[in-house]
Amino acid sequence: MSNTVDQVDVLIIGAGPAGLTAANCFNGSNRLRVRVIDKKSGTVETGKADGLKSISLEVLDTFGIGDTIRNESHRVEEVVLWEPDGQGGVERSMTIADRVPELGKPREMTLDQGRIEHHLVANLERHGNVEISWQTQPVDLQINHRQAENPLAYPITVMMKDSGQETSQTQLIQARYVIACDGARSWTRKHLKIPLRGDLTDSTWGVMDAVPKTNFPDIRKVCVVHSAQGTIMAVPRERKLVRFYIAMDGTGLDVPTALSQKTLTVDHVVNAARSIFHPYTFEVGEVAWWSAYQVGQRVADNFSRNDRVFLAGDAVHTHSPKAGQGMNTSIQDAYNIGWKLRFHLEQKCSKSLLASYEQERRPIAQQLINFDREYLELFANPNLQFDEFLNAYQKAMRFTTGIGIRYAPSLIVQSPPMEEKTDNTAKAFAPGMRLPDFQMVNQADGVPTTLYHRMTMNGQFRLLVFAGDIAIQPVYHRLLEFGHWLTDFLRVNPGIETIIVHSSKRAEIELMDLPDVFHPWNDADGWDYWRVYADDESYHDGHGQAYQRCGIDRDDGCVVLMRPDGYASLICRMEQTSQISTFFEGLSLGIPEKVSFSARL
Structure with a gap:
């Protein structure tokens, strides 16, 4: 009831x-x-x-x-491949940096x-x-x-x-x-x-989180070990834990592959690991967790x-x-x-x-x-070949990081007009792609931050204005014109945040010389000092090279309409304000003016 x-x-x-x-x-x-x-x-x-x-x-x-979780995590730096040595054991054959250069930061924790x-x-x-x-x-x-x-x-x-x-x-x-x-x-x-829809195979894998006691030299690196007895992948974790993935079908053990029989035990998994790591010794202390699964x-x-x-x-x-x-x-x-x-x-x-x-x-x-x-x-x-593994793993690193994902044109991903498709305003990304993370320096106080630390999830679209070198008068006046338009635009579309990243030397720019729309006033707490940033050298953390990483001309700049999830909806020049207006008109079509979503019954 x-x-x-x-x-x-x-x-x-x-x-x-x-x-x-x-x-x-x-x-x-x-x-x-x-x-x-x-x-x-x-x-x-x-x-x-x-x-x-x-x-x-x-x-x-x-x-x-993000930083709280990073501080607890284990950072992955290297991936090592081990192969049979032809004498019943294994030998190290390849070490790969777990790194995607375009990221400019660690790929995985x-x-x-x-x-x-x-x-x-x-x-x-x-x-x-x-x-x-x-x-x-x-x-x-x-x-x-x-x-x-x-x-x-x-x-x-x-x-x-x-x-x-x-x-x-x-x-x-x-x-x-x-x-x-x-x-x-x-x-x-x-x-x-x-x-x-898809496949559920009969292949059985064991997985466990354990504290290993071993003389295997790469146990604190991500390693893939192919031996005559089978395959294992080890992933180091926080504290002394290591995650082990083991293909139980290739170990020669009498292990049923049908998980419904529930005959697989943690001892089977440990024994399989021991046989694959041979001639290195392998025992476990704490087993924090283990399971088995069918690949599908x-x-x-x-x-x-x-x-x-x-x-x-x-x-x-x-x-x-x-x-x-x-x-x-x-x-x-x-x-x-x-x-x-x-x-x-x-x-x-x-x-x-x-x-x-x-x-x-x-x-x-x-x-x-x-x-x-x-x-x-x-x-x-x-019979995995070294070059084959290297190419596949490098492809995997890029794929699992999300680089290269591009959403198709839609209501919230606008391709440029046909006559502007050859205009490479931003060369490193395009509408439908996620903006790369980069460091930028706050204009008001000189404190560096990164893009996604600044982009607090609040459900808002953002106009990310790469204003160019605004110490140059023509570029500065172009920003002023854009600011005048933006002031009127935001009266109709108040749920949009604007952030500037200019390419001038920070010392050459005065925040209060910029239009108020870029550092808006609030009667409760005064000016907003967290809307204007410089792509400039910081005192302690170096230069973020934001324009270079995004493929944007430091003199010319552009405007990126950024979705709340970090993907670009459209990219245009400051003069092309009609593209921004048209985008939000399309996003608002079909909504009755008198609808109130705050109503409660």
Whole structure:
């Protein structure tokens, strides 16, 4: 029997990395009511995913917790390949720097998923506007299709119960939108009858987090060991832990491959590791966690239903954790739909924005599945050649980092007009691509910061103005003209933040000489000193070379309309203001003027 009814703007099902990422997208929103439910009693204690790529750390930077997580993590610097030595043992054959030069920073760190979840939960508690209900699971979900197009409606009804008790008492939640991040065995996906397509092989892998006691010389590096007995991948972690992935099918052990028989034990996994590392000794102290899984690569037919219920992360794509991209893709899914829902609800923009979630993320999921299949075949190859591994791993480093991802043209990705396609305003990225992270120096106080530390997640689009060398009079006057236009534009579109990165020497520029729109006044706390930055040498941290990294002419500059998730919506010159106006006109089409999203029943 149900005796309570709650109404929320957004209900998030699942409090893993994906669900907590989606929830953190709403931090600081006083207008929206967001609730998270999870059948667990709290964050995970051990195991699960453990690798954070640079793109995910940038997301955590926008939440304000990236540095805290970095301080706990282990930084990955090298990858080592070992091969059979022809005498029953193994020998080191190759050492690769775990580095993508375009990033300009470490590519990957490792930390237990439970600690990542802990910091995400603590961040929600600090902001205080998202409620988490543990030991709460859905038992029914219904969509009122007749109300799905009504922006004021709560068309989704979810029945919940306490997962920790055998009770008939339930609670009803009426929600405008639902984000389901409830894992590979997603209750929501099954309830909505959305199938997964792909392969589930018979290949069995063991995985464990353990403190190794060994004389193997590369145990604190990422290493891939091919031996006559099988294949193992070791990934160092925080403290003395190491994550081991072991192909159980190649060890010669009598291990059934069908996980349903549940005959695989941690001793099987340790014994397999011992045989692969031979002639080096291998024992384990603490085994913090272990598991076994069947390799599979599958993606859901749909990522949403009625653009009211959205599925993210493992709920819509499953793959081998050995590729090291599962949690990162889940975080990117959740970030993508999280900012879009917040912007749609707060700015009252077109509901078409929400359709772009599946349009953007499903092709990426399919690319991940294809990559994962090829990557697994590579590791399973007993005759792997050095050059083949090097090329594949370098490709993997770029792919899992997100470099090269480019979303197709859409409502929020505008290709330049045909006559301007040869105008290489920014050579290192394009509309639909994520801006590289770079250092910039605050004009007011000289303190350096990086782009994604500055881009706090608040659901806003940003105009990132690469103003050029404004110490030159013609360039300065061009910025003044843009400032006059921007002042009028922001009166109509107040939910947009403007940030300048100029290429002049910081000492040659006075902040108060710039139009007020670039350092706006607030009666409560005065001028805003965090809108103008210089691409200049800092006193202690060197030069960020922002213009060079973005491929932008230091004299000419450009304007980048930056989505809340860091991807470029459009790139134009300061004179091309009509492109910016047209973009936001298109984003707002179809919204009734009298709709109020702050209404409560």
